[in-house]
Amino acid sequence: MNLLEFYADPESGAWDEVGFRPFPLGPPAGGRANASPVATRLADLRPEYDVVVVGSGAGGGVAARVLAASGASVLVVERGGWIDRDAPGLTHLHNHRLTVGRDGTSPDGHPRAIPRDDGSEEEVAPGDLRYRNNAIAVGGGTRFFGAQAWRFHPDDFRMATKYGVPAGSALADWPIAYEDLEPFYDKVEWALGVAGEVATGAAGRRRGYPMPPFPLSLEGARLALAADALGWTTTRVPLMINTEPRDDRPACIRCGFCVGFPCPVDAKNGTDTTALPSAVANGAHLVSRAQVVRISDAGTVDVVQGGSQRTICAGRIALAGGAVETARLLMVSGIGNEWVGDCLQGHTYAGAYGRFDDVVVDGLGPGPSIATLDFAHDNEGIVGGGMLANDFVKLPALFLVWALPPGAPHRDEDARRDVAATYLRTGHVMGPVQEVTTRAARVRLASSVKDAAGVPVARLEGRQHDEDLRGAHTLAARAQEWLDAAGATTTWTTAPTQTVLSGGQHQAGTARMADTPTAGATDPIGRVWGGDRIYVVDGSLHVTNGCVNPALTIMALAWRTAEHLAATG
Ligand SMILES: Cc1cc2nc3c(=O)[nH]c(=O)nc-3n(C[C@H](O)[C@H](O)[C@H](O)COP(=O)(O)OP(=O)(O)OC[C@H]3O[C@@H](n4cnc5c(N)ncnc54)[C@H](O)[C@@H]3O)c2cc1C
Ligand code: SF4
Numbered sequence: 001m002n003l004l005e006f007y008a009d010p011e012s013g014a015w016d017e018v019g020f021r022p023f024p025l026g027p028p029a030g031g032r033a034n035a036s037p038v039a040t041r042l043a044d045l046r047p048e049y050d051v052v053v054v055g056s057g058a059g060g061g062v063a064a065r066v067l068a069a070s071g072a073s074v075l076v077v078e079r080g081g082w083i084d085r086d087a088p089g090l091t092h093l094h095n096h097r098l099t100v101g102r103d104g105t106s107p108d109g110h111p112r113a114i115p116r117d118d119g120s121e122e123e124v125a126p127g128d129l130r131y132r133n134n135a136i137a138v139g140g141g142t143r144f145f146g147a148q149a150w151r152f153h154p155d156d157f158r159m160a161t162k163y164g165v166p167a168g169s170a171l172a173d174w175p176i177a178y179e180d181l182e183p184f185y186d187k188v189e190w191a192l193g194v195a196g197e198v199a200t201g202a203a204g205r206r207r208g209y210p211m212p213p214f215p216l217s218l219e220g221a222r223l224a225l226a227a228d229a230l231g232w233t234t235t236r237v238p239l240m241i242n243t244e245p246r247d248d249r250p251a252c253i254r255c256g257f258c259v260g261f262p263c264p265v266d267a268k269n270g271t272d273t274t275a276l277p278s279a280v281a282n283g284a285h286l287v288s289r290a291q292v293v294r295i296s297d298a299g300t301v302d303v304v305q306g307g308s309q310r311t312i313c314a315g316r317i318a319l320a321g322g323a324v325e326t327a328r329l330l331m332v333s334g335i336g337n338e339w340v341g342d343c344l345q346g347h348t349y350a351g352a353y354g355r356f357d358d359v360v361v362d363g364l365g366p367g368p369s370i371a372t373l374d375f376a377h378d379n380e381g382i383v384g385g386g387m388l389a390n391d392f393v394k395l396p397a398l399f400l401v402w403a404l405p406p407g408a409p410h411r412d413e414d415a416r417r418d419v420a421a422t423y424l425r426t427g428h429v430m431g432p433v434q435e436v437t438t439r440a441a442r443v444r445l446a447s448s449v450k451d452a453a454g455v456p457v458a459r460l461e462g463r464q465h466d467e468d469l470r471g472a473h474t475l476a477a478r479a480q481e482w483l484d485a486a487g488a489t490t491t492w493t494t495a496p497t498q499t500v501l502s503g504g505q506h507q508a509g510t511a512r513m514a515d516t517p518t519a520g521a522t523d524p525i526g527r528v529w530g531g532d533r534i535y536v537v538d539g540s541l542h543v544t545n546g547c548v549n550p551a552l553t554i555m556a557l558a559w560r561t562a563e564h565l566a567a568t569g
Contacts, residue, residue: 003411004100007396007419008092017416018423020396021363022256036082036138037276040285042305045312049075049285050569052301052314054292054329056080057140058551059538059558060320061271061279062188066559067318068282070566075312076276076284077303079291080107080136083143085262092397094127096135096144096505097260102127105144106136107289109452112324113459114501121459123449132346132460132503134322138288139272141322141505142551146259146392147240147268148368149194150548151185151556154178154204155377156434159544163383169436169465170343171383174543175515175524178204184556184563192555193246193269196238211243214252218362219390219427220369226485227372237368237389240269240552249273258366259392271555292321293455295333297531304453316565319511320538320558324503327443327510327540328458330521336511336528339521341443343509345545346502348464350472350495351388351430352479353403354488361424367392371431375478376547382471384434387548388479391428399423405492427488429479432506433472434547436465441502443510464499472496506550511540526561537561 007014015022051067053060056078068074083090083105094104106126113121114130126133134141155162157174165171186206188194196209213236216224227234241258242251252267266273280286290305301312319326327341371389379385394403400410400419403426409415441462449457476493483491514520517529526541528534537558539550546553 003415004093004397004400007400014396017420018396019363020256020423023253037280037286039288042287042290042303042308042310045075045285045287045310046073048313049073050315051318051565052077052312053318053320053537055140055320055322055325055538056138056271056276056286057135057320057322057538058142058271058554060318061139061142061275062555062558063318063320063537063562064279064284065275066562067566068279068284072566072569074279074284076279076286077290077292077301078138078286078288079110080138081289082138083262085264090261092395095260098395098398098401099127103133106133110136111449111451112457113446113449115459115461121446121448130460130501132324132501132507134505134507138286139270139276142270143262143272144260145270145551146366146368147270148549149189149196149238149240149552150387152178152546152548152553153373153376156544156546159384162377166383166436166465166467168438169467170439171436172514172519172543175513181553181556181560182206184559185552187559188552188555192240192274193242194238194240195243197236209238211246214239214243214369217364217367217369217390219360222360222427222486223370223390223429223482226482230481230485232372232374234370234372237371239366239368241366242267242269247274252365254364256363256365256393257395291453292329293332293453295329295335295534297335297533299533314533315569316533316535318535318537318562318565322538323507323510323540324443324458324460326536326538328445330511330528331445332455335531335534336521337517337530339512341510342439343437343512344441344443344460344462344502344507345435345437345509346504346506347432347545348435348468348472348496349430350386350433350476350479350493351428352476352483352491352493353405354427354483354486354491355422356425356427356488359424360427363393363424365393373547375475379474382474383436383467384471385547386431386433386471386475388429388431388475388482391430394428396423403428405490427483427486429482430494431475431479432547432549433468433475435502435545436467437509437544438462438465460501460503462501464502466499468499469496506545508539508542508545508550511536512543513541514543525564526557535561535565
């Protein structure tokens, strides 16, 4: 057993050695929920629905909920299956935060392609970093997400006006403003459930959050004092997690592993536990392990499951396959203009670690506790910026890979001694840097690689804009300053030194909204330019991807488009 396997193995004694406690407050009482929303068999689907939603993640789940509640007949098609917390293959080494060799959950048969320098294509699987995976599951990314539930900053909607358009970029303003989305942020926060501290009456909000925040963590308390000393403003991290029982589901039991895994007690409010069950209860059909392979603006949806295929008729089609797959489906179907697939973006993560003399990690999940938005905008000399927060509780295996200082040994007894001594004494602050979007970072159809259904897969092209590196270094320096002020004896930054392919867990932008078809792929309500019945309700719509995590904005946009569909159906 190598050291990585040692830290991932619950039987090895490593977790006691470092002080990691998977269930610090005891095992889940009263059994576990963790049941899939009821799925319908392909053969039992109706021939026609008012709306077919492609994908069941953040956007698809919320759209289905709103449409089903309005009385529309709704079908949700999801190519992934239900992933239980104890699913075979899901381990500390194979999850959606640390993938060593293979992704523990994604089904076979959905490769992507990367261009080689000689023009040929390399096939990559979800476990390959270049796949830029989010998730393939009922609930999409929200089945595994960390549930940080941020609203975009008002300036995130007007990046070109605020900063100009950097050379080589396609930076643009959104066709809508924060104020247009505010009512829908509010609806999502209250319908799905967010815990946070902002009170009713705070600027730009009609009311506070439906649940109180988690108590400040040990690390959070240190960082709060440090921020005060630095004169920085802070806020508690809003989380789409129950801090009190809600909708027949329990409060979080503070287990030690949250991000990258389904919740053992269903206290995380992804669409898997909230919007999808609500949609199904209101009559929506969910067909899982089924893939939409083609759509038409005449309202046909071709669905395959194993060896079977059906064509379903739809009054309208709502695309929510995630930014890579939505663009791919539009291109495979020959729908949309020349913007489809362009402006693939995600977030560039940057931050810092700090080692303290005393224990600063309490190990209580989920972990993110305190944040500052002081560096989200108006940083001298860079475009945009990002939010900084302390990180999730780290699995010991992830700690070995991520959290040792530059030059420290990662193998053998030296590394083991180091991890044992520092696991509970290492603080970590990081955040997502807003990427400057370009048309060269894009999704195209592969010429030589097909999926198990025989459909050309997505080929991911291009790199991030150089500006993203400058933003990352600025944010990392602020993170280091915060940890220094908190009393860390050694600190070091983490920021990329070169641009890479964009996308990943925060993928967005490939069917961006615009006032005219010359500037984007969809109109300001999400209807694909050039089509009558086809709408986008996922992260593809984002013109820019914000200074914070994207899921709440994806959900708010989906709610807004779904209300439009319900009103005009
Ligand atoms: C480990 C992890 C942590 C994260 N943490 C956070 C966080 O703390 N806060 C935050 O805001 N965001 C977080 N995210 C990101 C967040 O989950 C995504 O931004 C969000 O889920 C994207 O929503 P979406 O609707 O665009 O697509 P997705 O949620 O990716 O859903 C798309 C779904 O469509 C399905 N699909 C695709 N094509 C087809 C097809 N042709 N037919 C049928 N089904 C199809 C896919 O299988 C997938 O399930 C995290 C993601 C991961 C993986
Ligand atoms: S920390 Fe996360 S996974 Fe663990 S119980 Fe709480 S919400 Fe669920």
